[in-house]
Amino acid sequence: MQTLELEGGALKQEYARFNYRIYELATPMQPGERRQLRFETLLEERGFPNDNPLTRIVENGTFLNNYEIAPTIGMDRDGLLQDRAKRRKHGLPPELRPAKLEDEAANEFHYLRRDSDWVTAELTLTTDIDQTPIAPGYTVSDTVRDGRRTLVTRTDAPIMHFFSIQSARYAQKKDTWRDRDGKTVELAVYYHPEHEHNVQHMLDAMKRSLEIFSERFSPFQFHQLRILEFPAYESFAQSFANTVPYSERIGFIQNYDEQRSDEMIDLVTYVTAHEVAHQWWAHQIIGAYKQGMTLLSETLAQYSALLVMEALYGPEQIRKFLKGELDGHLRSRGGEILEELPLVRVENQPYIHYQKGSLAMYWLKEVVGEEVVNRALHRLLEQFAFKPAPYPSSTDFLRLLREEAGPEHDQLIADLFERITLYDVRASDARARRLPDGRYEVAFKVHGRKLYADGQGRETEVPLDELFDVGAFAVEPGKKGYTREAVLLMQRQPIKSGEQVVTLVVDKPPRFVGVDPYNKRIDRNSDDNLTPVTMETE
Ligand SMILES: [Zn+2]
Numbered sequence: 001m002q003t004l005e006l007e008g009g010a011l012k013q014e015y016a017r018f019n020y021r022i023y024e025l026a027t028p029m030q031p032g033e034r035r036q037l038r039f040e041t042l043l044e045e046r047g048f049p050n051d052n053p054l055t056r057i058v059e060n061g062t063f064l065n066n067y068e069i070a071p072t073i074g075m076d077r078d079g080l081l082q083d084r085a086k087r088r089k090h091g092l093p094p095e096l097r098p099a100k101l102e103d104e105a106a107n108e109f110h111y112l113r114r115d116s117d118w119v120t121a122e123l124t125l126t127t128d129i130d131q132t133p134i135a136p137g138y139t140v141s142d143t144v145r146d147g148r149r150t151l152v153t154r155t156d157a158p159i160m161h162f163f164s165i166q167s168a169r170y171a172q173k174k175d176t177w178r179d180r181d182g183k184t185v186e187l188a189v190y191y192h193p194e195h196e197h198n199v200q201h202m203l204d205a206m207k208r209s210l211e212i213f214s215e216r217f218s219p220f221q222f223h224q225l226r227i228l229e230f231p232a233y234e235s236f237a238q239s240f241a242n243t244v245p246y247s248e249r250i251g252f253i254q255n256y257d258e259q260r261s262d263e264m265i266d267l268v269t270y271v272t273a274h275e276v277a278h279q280w281w282a283h284q285i286i287g288a289y290k291q292g293m294t295l296l297s298e299t300l301a302q303y304s305a306l307l308v309m310e311a312l313y314g315p316e317q318i319r320k321f322l323k324g325e326l327d328g329h330l331r332s333r334g335g336e337i338l339e340e341l342p343l344v345r346v347e348n349q350p351y352i353h354y355q356k357g358s359l360a361m362y363w364l365k366e367v368v369g370e371e372v373v374n375r376a377l378h379r380l381l382e383q384f385a386f387k388p389a390p391y392p393s394s395t396d397f398l399r400l401l402r403e404e405a406g407p408e409h410d411q412l413i414a415d416l417f418e419r420i421t422l423y424d425v426r427a428s429d430a431r432a433r434r435l436p437d438g439r440y441e442v443a444f445k446v447h448g449r450k451l452y453a454d455g456q457g458r459e460t461e462v463p464l465d466e467l468f469d470v471g472a473f474a475v476e477p478g479k480k481g482y483t484r485e486a487v488l489l490m491q492r493q494p495i496k497s498g499e500q501v502v503t504l505v506v507d508k509p510p511r512f513v514g515v516d517p518y519n520k521r522i523d524r525n526s527d528d529n530l531t532p533v534t535m536e537t538e
Pocket of ligand 1: 274278297298301
């Protein structure tokens with residue numbers, strides 16, 4: 001911080017080591033009163049360091065967010081001591097954990113920043129003459145003077161006080177999308193000129209995502225949406241208001257067409273859909289700063305992305321996405337050092353809010369129907385979008401979901417969101433025979449088990465009697481040649497604890513059968529749900 005000036009305030013105390021200053025106002029601020037805060041900060045690298053070089057401001061491909069260059073007001077939990085050893089040394093609980101779900105006072109603040117509600121913004125950004133400056137909002141002016149290029153932008157809808165600014169020697173590709181009411185949204189991808197390969201693919205994914213989300217959740221709030229490539233110092237994409245910085249490492253330097261195979265995921269579309277979904281889930285509603293907060297952003301973004309993938313590739317390909325999520329979830333929960341929490345209480349744990357979130361939301365919509373889930377989400381947006389405190393929590397979503405789904409789905413909602421529920425189903429010993437009418441009857445063994453786990457992984461077996469997908473296939477799902485035509489039969493039937501025989505009748509010779517063949521459930525072993533079929537000869 002170079003300078004800071006607060007209208008009507010004077011510096012009272014400075015803690016230089018922590019970059020913390022306390023100012024005193026001569027007269028107290030009144031409700032609704034406005035004051036100006038002026039500051040000047042400097043972010044620079046002097047010479048070059050041994051390690052951790054500054055990679056945010058670079059010669060070509062700068063990507064900063066306002067946290068990195070502007071002060072925050074007051075005291076934020078993120079400013080508290082995080083290091084476990086140091087916390088212990090000072091007699092503090094070793095973990096700094098968020099407020100409990102039951103803490104209603106925590107709804108006063110959202111989890112992105114404590115000192116700000118939704119804002120409007122006007123930003124002025126100056127950069128090198130041969131670079132394109134980008135900030136959220138619409139261009140008010142874009143001028144060149146004395147060898148510098150200056151952009152002024154203004155927002156047209158409320159945004160989170162958390163925005164990105166970027167500058168690089170970009171090429172750009174534009175497109176437009178129109179919503180049902182005829183509103184036009186300008187789309188663009190800004191990219192390094194040699195990295196054009198996936199750009200049209202991204203624009204297509206943006207259009208499909210906007211179409212699905214605006215029709216099923218609520219209208220898109222902006223008139224523009226841009227993806228901006230940044231260098232591979234980091235490998236993530238992140239959604240800010242109408243602006244999505246996207247690492248070259250995960251979206252621009254791969255040739256997915258060359259790698260495309262029956263097992264590959266269309267990662268460009270998947271990531272793009274997830275980030276576009278954050279324009280709703282984080283940029284229309286934002287969770288209160290307590291347990292469950294990221295369910296309302298990451299889990300709902302995953303759900304939204306799965307809707308896009310399903311629309312593009314068909315429900316019979318959804319296993320590609322779900323199996324990856326399930327395997328990742330199972331691996332990570334084994335490595336949990338603190339406490340595995342039910343989804344409704346997730347404490348920013350990625351294996352829960354992303355991976356378990358995808359599985360829980362997908363199975364939820366399979367059972368209660370997508371329209372029911374989307375209606376609950378639409379009502380959640382109606383109640384909380386762009387509103388100041390109290391901010392919504394994961395329990396607000398469950399309340400609306402229960403209202404829409406009805407009491408018959410209460411147990412399902414509890415199992416998916418409020419408990420740690422695991423299944424262990426497997427298929428084996430499949431034998432098929434040809435029937436006199438030319439069709440095929442296939443019978444196979446299914447073993448079923450249902451478990452509840454506590455936060456430390458201790459499991460208790462409970463009786464299982466639930467509907468599961470069972471299916472028969474001409475080609476093993478996920479393997480070469482597996483298409484919609486390879487699905488001979490998919491139906492839902494009750495599976496109970498222990499061993500049972502499932503019998504299916506199909507028109508063509510079945511090669512594989514399975515229970516939960518697409519891995520929609522949180523099953524402790526994703527690999528034993530499918531089994532090959534032995535054909536009995538007459
Ligand atoms: Zn996300």
